[in-house]
Amino acid sequence: MQETNREWYFAERPEGEPTLDSFELREGDAPEPKDGELLVRVRYLSVDPYMRGRMRDAESYAEPWDVGDVLKGGVVGEVVESESDRYEAGDHVTGNGAWADYTVLDADEAAPVDTSVAGLPAHLGVLGMPGRTAYFGLLDAGEPKPGDTVVVSGAAGAVGSVVGQIARLNGCRVVGFAGSDEKTDWLTEDLGFDAAINYKSTDDYAAALDDAAPDGVDVYFDNVGGPITDAVFTKLNLDARVAICGQIAHYNDEGVATGPRKLPLLIAPRARVQGLLIGDYVTRFEEANERLRAWVNSGAVSYTHLRCV
Amino acid sequence: MQETNREWYFAERPEGEPTLDSFELREGDAPEPKDGELLVRVRYLSVDPYMRGRMRDAESYAEPWDVGDVLKGGVVGEVVESESDRYEAGDHVTGNGAWADYTVLDADEAAPVDTSVAGLPAHLGVLGMPGRTAYFGLLDAGEPKPGDTVVVSGAAGAVGSVVGQIARLNGCRVVGFAGSDEKTDWLTEDLGFDAAINYKSTDDYAAALDDAAPDGVDVYFDNVGGPITDAVFTKLNLDARVAICGQIAHYNDEGVATGPRKLPLLIAPRARVQGLLIGDYVTRFEEANERLRAWVNSGAVSYTHLRCV
Incomplete structure (x- = not known):
């Protein structure tokens, strides 16, 4: 040493x-x-x-x-x-x-x-803070119900990939936005997403959502912000729930970014938008840890630590 | 006839x-x-x-x-x-x-x-749909707690004036935005608002809020949208609740208005934003009607149907 x-x-x-x-x-x-x-x-x-x-x-x-x-x-x-x-x-x-x-x-x-469940890196991902963020953010703020359409931005990320899989386990239709065909293939082929949109190969996100989420959006788990989120907000169903976990599109902004106003879009669907921080759930971490470990153990939730680097 | x-x-x-x-x-x-x-x-x-x-x-x-x-x-x-x-x-x-x-x-x-409680016009205001909207919107979506600072836009309107008074009855500090000195005087002198901001005599709403809501904003009841709302969103406290009742600043817009992005502002305070429609509360109208009648009867809630025309 x-x-x-x-x-x-x-x-x-x-x-x-x-x-x-x-x-x-x-x-x-x-x-x-x-x-x-x-x-x-x-x-x-x-x-x-x-x-x-x-x-x-x-x-x-x-x-x-x-x-x-x-x-x-x-x-x-x-x-x-x-x-x-x-x-x-x-x-x-x-x-x-x-x-x-x-x-x-x-x-x-x-x-x-416990490396018997998964290797070391997974303990910084699905079995770590990102996994717990996905768990509480989706279940608590998103309240997914069977049959709901759940849309996730940053879907191939450490949080988003777990959000989508938990939504699938809850009987939802799951749609992810990600930034390459490799990622969208991974989401649909390996993780069981119903549809995935490569946001770099289209800029008409509203049309892409009409295809991928034809019944509208019941839950939106947002890691990203920007134009993807702008489009999703135009597709919110009655009583839609939006979890704002991250807004990475804006983290490098100097000054205040502008974009389409979204508050007017919340009234007709009576939508709810909730900002999230994982630290608020610290007293319930063990609940998430146990369920995530069980899902990883059974193969119900997949993870990778190479694919999306 | x-x-x-x-x-x-x-x-x-x-x-x-x-x-x-x-x-x-x-x-x-x-x-x-x-x-x-x-x-x-x-x-x-x-x-x-x-x-x-x-x-x-x-x-x-x-x-x-x-x-x-x-x-x-x-x-x-x-x-x-x-x-x-x-x-x-x-x-x-x-x-x-x-x-x-x-x-x-x-x-x-x-x-x-029942004209024994109040004259006919009040039954289209405090004892009508606007009063019920204020009641459920504030209490259900806003969840005001004693000591909270509640900010209301369109505060001299049929909904906003009742929101502020119910907030005051709940032990909150109440701040209203309205469009004339006559209205802001009415809010503070007759309705018991703690502070009122004439949005036509300043355009630095953030600075006005620093004076009027020095402890930040716990509940925002929004009837208006636009630059007032842009400023309030920068002042949200931890666990703030925002009720989106109206966005009248945008109702005449043709096309989609743009403005400062607000979703990034929700994460640090873990704020919640809820779109509202009074029709969702139809099964509970009698609860609101009874309480509003009682408040009007006792003078706890004031109303006017001339002052703000």
Whole structure:
């Protein structure tokens, strides 16, 4: 364990789309775990859309990163040194750690990883925060009922791919938007989506929805925003539910983006739109974890950690 | 009862803001009530924002008017001839009737009017559809809690003025937007609003809200849309509730209006936005009617039918 420790630092706040200039790789020594802490060899780290918000110098739900900080986020790896009796060297854990070869985690804030269910990366995906976000966002805010049409944007992503599969398990017709034919094929052929729209091969999303969701939209799980969402809002059925999980199309915007006004579209269908944050469900995480593990175990929910990179 | 009957007809579909060209006044004979019907001398008729939608040749929640039709809407008046044993001549009733001196109402669809509580016009306002809309929209979709800040657009209107007063009765801080100093004075001096903003004397609504709603916005009851709503959405507190009752700023739009994107603003506060239609509450109308009557009776809720014309 005397390797050098490579760490990614936040070098400057990006304007618009981030480039490598915002990040700096430094080498140093591995940190020393204190009492109650674990030294973890990081095997996978999660680069999540919400992190774009942390790069801004503005209060939001996730604390902003300071320039000069080590970047942190969800990581999974194995314990190499334990100063806690909760874990021993060799255990697999996940937690909020540094983008580095080695990170220190507080043993109380780390969670054990059961690699018998799925490999390490799945614990940052379907069995991690994205899976739980899909679970609570769809079931709580979306309230899917059998026969409903559920539309998902960012459908091939870590959250969207799980949303669609849970919707399918709930007896819904599932339609996904994704950005390549490879992704849309994966959604329909491997994940059981009823239809998938490659948003890069058409710009008439309303017409594409008329084909893919001929009975309109009962639930919309939105990870993206922008023109896809503009189109979906024109197709909302009576009592439609919209879960706003992400708006990644707008995260690099400087200033306020404009688009078609949507509030007038909510009145006739009496639609409901709900902003989501997974942290609100922390007391119910175990419910999601158990069900997601069971679905992954039985093969009812598929996942991949290569296909959509 | 042998006067001529003046009737307003829908003469042509307007584009943009309607003018008198869309309406035509004709004279004819009073209609004859058939079995089960009432002939009613109309004393007041309700000209409501939703009617702009009925002037379009497009499906929506309210059936479109056909060119050549008599205009219809909420009316209140007295029975002059009854072909039903539910009412007799001289009774006051309200219902959906013609914009005319005389209209026929189905006795089963008319509702009795108790003028001991308030005069006839109030039965098209605080004790009518607008009052019920305020009641259910605020309490059901807005879920106001004591100490919440409730912001209302179109606050001096038939719906908004009742929303603000019910919010006040629920222990909320109430802020209204209205279009003249006379209206804002009425809101704060007569109706007990904590603050009111004349949207015609400022265009920095965000700054006006910082003064009037220094703790942010917990509930927004929106009758209007447009720039007022754009500003309010930037001030939503955690778990804010937004009731979309109307979007009158956009009813004359031809084509789709654009504005600042609001969905990104819903995530951090986990805000909920709900489209409203009063018809969904029809089975609970009596609950609203009773409470509104009691509030009007006790003076807890004030109304006027002249001040804001």
